[in-house]
Amino acid sequence: MTGRLFKKFGQNGTFVLWAAAILLLWEAGAWFIEDIAQLTAPASKLPYIHRVLSSLVEHFPTMIKQGAVTFGNSITGFVIGSAIGFALAILMSLSRTVENTLSPYMIASQMIPIIGLAPIIYGIIHDAALSRVLMAGYVTFFPVTINALRGIKSIKQEQLELMRSYAASTWTLYLKLKLKSALPGLFAGLKLSAPLAITASIIVELMGAPDGIGVLMVSSLYYGTAQVYMFWSTVLISMAIGLLLYLIITLLERWMTPWQPEFRSKGRDET
Amino acid sequence: MHLSQAAKKAEIIVDQVSMRFGKKGHEVTALQNVSFKIYRNEFVSLLGPSGCGKSTLLRLMADLLEPTEGQIMIQDEHPREVRLRRKFGIVFQNPTLFEWRTVKQNIELPLEVLGQKKSQYSALTEQLIEMVGLSSFKHYYPWQLSGGMQQRVAIARALSLDPPILLMDEPFSALDEFTKEKLQLELLEIKRKTNKTIVFVTHSIPEAVYLSDRIIVLSAHPGRVHSIVDNVREEGDPSHIRESERFHEMMKTVRNCFYEESGFLDGQTI
Ligand SMILES: Nc1ncnc2c1ncn2[C@@H]1O[C@H](COP(=O)(O)OP(=O)(O)OP(=O)(O)O)[C@@H](O)[C@H]1O
Ligand SMILES: [Mg+2]
Numbered sequence: 001m002t003g004r005l006f007k008k009f010g011q012n013g014t015f016v017l018w019a020a021a022i023l024l025l026w027e028a029g030a031w032f033i034e035d036i037a038q039l040t041a042p043a044s045k046l047p048y049i050h051r052v053l054s055s056l057v058e059h060f061p062t063m064i065k066q067g068a069v070t071f072g073n074s075i076t077g078f079v080i081g082s083a084i085g086f087a088l089a090i091l092m093s094l095s096r097t098v099e100n101t102l103s104p105y106m107i108a109s110q111m112i113p114i115i116g117l118a119p120i121i122y123g124i125i126h127d128a129a130l131s132r133v134l135m136a137g138y139v140t141f142f143p144v145t146i147n148a149l150r151g152i153k154s155i156k157q158e159q160l161e162l163m164r165s166y167a168a169s170t171w172t173l174y175l176k177l178k179l180k181s182a183l184p185g186l187f188a189g190l191k192l193s194a195p196l197a198i199t200a201s202i203i204v205e206l207m208g209a210p211d212g213i214g215v216l217m218v219s220s221l222y223y224g225t226a227q228v229y230m231f232w233s234t235v236l237i238s239m240a241i242g243l244l245l246y247l248i249i250t251l252l253e254r255w256m257t258p259w260q261p262e263f264r265s266k267g268r269d270e271t
Numbered sequence: 272m273h274l275s276q277a278a279k280k281a282e283i284i285v286d287q288v289s290m291r292f293g294k295k296g297h298e299v300t301a302l303q304n305v306s307f308k309i310y311r312n313e314f315v316s317l318l319g320p321s322g323c324g325k326s327t328l329l330r331l332m333a334d335l336l337e338p339t340e341g342q343i344m345i346q347d348e349h350p351r352e353v354r355l356r357r358k359f360g361i362v363f364q365n366p367t368l369f370e371w372r373t374v375k376q377n378i379e380l381p382l383e384v385l386g387q388k389k390s391q392y393s394a395l396t397e398q399l400i401e402m403v404g405l406s407s408f409k410h411y412y413p414w415q416l417s418g419g420m421q422q423r424v425a426i427a428r429a430l431s432l433d434p435p436i437l438l439m440d441e442p443f444s445a446l447d448e449f450t451k452e453k454l455q456l457e458l459l460e461i462k463r464k465t466n467k468t469i470v471f472v473t474h475s476i477p478e479a480v481y482l483s484d485r486i487i488v489l490s491a492h493p494g495r496v497h498s499i500v501d502n503v504r505e506e507g508d509p510s511h512i513r514e515s516e517r518f519h520e521m522m523k524t525v526r527n528c529f530y531e532e533s534g535f536l537d538g539q540t541i
Binding site for chain 1: 385
């Protein structure tokens with residue numbers, strides 16, 4: 001028990017050390033650019049991290065408020081997109097015909113660059129929140145479908161034969177076997193699409209939405225060097241939002257698929 | 272076992288069954304004109320080299336495949352009827368446990384599928400877990416068990432619906448010699464207690480001789496019944512069978528089917 005705690009601390013300790021080293025390097029780089037090489041507009045290239053952080057603290061309430069708007073819409077879109085993606089995976093697993101009919105359209109849909117699609121969507125519906133939700137959902141569903149479907153297809157023949165020998169109904173087959181087998185893939189898909197969903201929302205904001213972290217990003221860019229620390233803060237906030245979503249998914253995954261090899265040291269059912 | 276065959280009740284009748292896989296023109300004949308009967312409460316082994324269609328034959332009996340020609344009757348019915356009424360349990364070569372279920376939950380799977388209530392079967396599962404000697408592991412996940420323990424879970428799961436027929440496809444072939452002998456003994460014990468009809472696929476002559484009442488010897492390319500060896504097993508203490516004179520005689524008899532009699536391996540390129 002103490003051994004495990006120690007090991008855990010060791011892992012976290014390594015992480016903290018690495019983070020500290022990177023931050024130090026960053027500061028050193030900024031110091032080099034600004035004070036040694038004396039380049040023009042040094043902060044646009046690599047700003048002092050402590051100034052970025054102080055700007056972040058200074059504008060914290062605005063940042064959090066706008067960040068929350070982006071995060072809220074991204075998550076809504078992400079959840080809806082995942083649900084649709086998962087439903088599509090199930091639909092496609094039910095019949096080869098459905099799979100063959102749908103997959104070309106799904107693949108084609110992913111060929112449209114989101115940077116091109118965002119202004120079109122926003123232009124049509126002219127509602128920032130809805131556009132963000134739509135875009136986040138749009139980039140989410142595909143990785144979810146592909147990965148969940150792969151999970152369902154990786155079920156071993158014997159497992160299917162076993163269920164068949166119990167004369168299980170299609171419903172029971174999905175409940176007891178197929179959906180469970182789809183879960184690891186589902187989470188792999190969710191992890192892939194989480195950062196995409198946030199980026200998609202931010203892109204909508206860059207196209208002239210009235211609020212959101214992306215709006216702060218663009219406006220601080222307009223003011224040039226004066227707001228450069230603000231700009232970097234918005235980038236940090238976006239990162240934090242992405243990480244937060246990723247963390248939530250990881251926790252959910254641990255809780256819902258404890259049998260996966262990477263969670264196995266804690267997988268014992270103690271009931 | 273000394274009853275005349277006519278007096279015994281045929282549980283499974285395989286009648287002129289042929290099985291071909293693949294598209295027309297590129298067919299693989301897995302089984303050709305296979306016929307035999309398996310009687311109630313019998314332990315019958317299907318013995319033959321790799322690729323002779325043993326698994327295919329078992330899948331046909333379990334209604335997991337349809338024969339290209341011929342038919343199979345189980346208890347005077349089509350295998351589908353038998354499957355729909357869950358009258359057989361299957362054990363595969365791989366344990367085929369569900370990774371997300373514990374030992375207990377895996378054994379309960381068929382009962383859950385049947386839609387029974389937990390309170391109805393919890394005593395039964397405890398009993399089965401006890402029977403296969405996994406009482407202290409019932410809350411373990413498959414990855415926490417050895418291969419032999421996993422296979423025991425698979426056997427308990429096959430028994431959970433108390434089916435009159437047990438279909439086993441090389442259930443012990445991936446195990447080490449010690450575990451194998453232990454499980455073989457346990458299987459005979461289960462057979463003695465429950466008196467099920469057991470169809471046991473294997474490619475091991477000693478295993479077939481040790482376990483079976485009768486051995487159906489199959490030859491390959493295409494799979495056919497080569498010969499049937501009757502009265503294999505003697506009554507008595509199973510733990511000493513292997514040392515008996517009769518066991519060695521039987522081994523010789525079965526082995527001769529393969530090597531001497533009709534040039535069994537002639538058709539094969541090795
Ligand atoms: N689903 C399938 N599609 C095509 N061919 C198959 C299929 N299943 C089995 N066969 C062929 O049928 C033949 C018999 O296969 P089967 O698996 O029944 O052999 P086996 O006796 O069980 O062999 P082993 O001891 O190696 O398990 C083989 O030649 C195999 O290639
Ligand atoms: Mg086989």
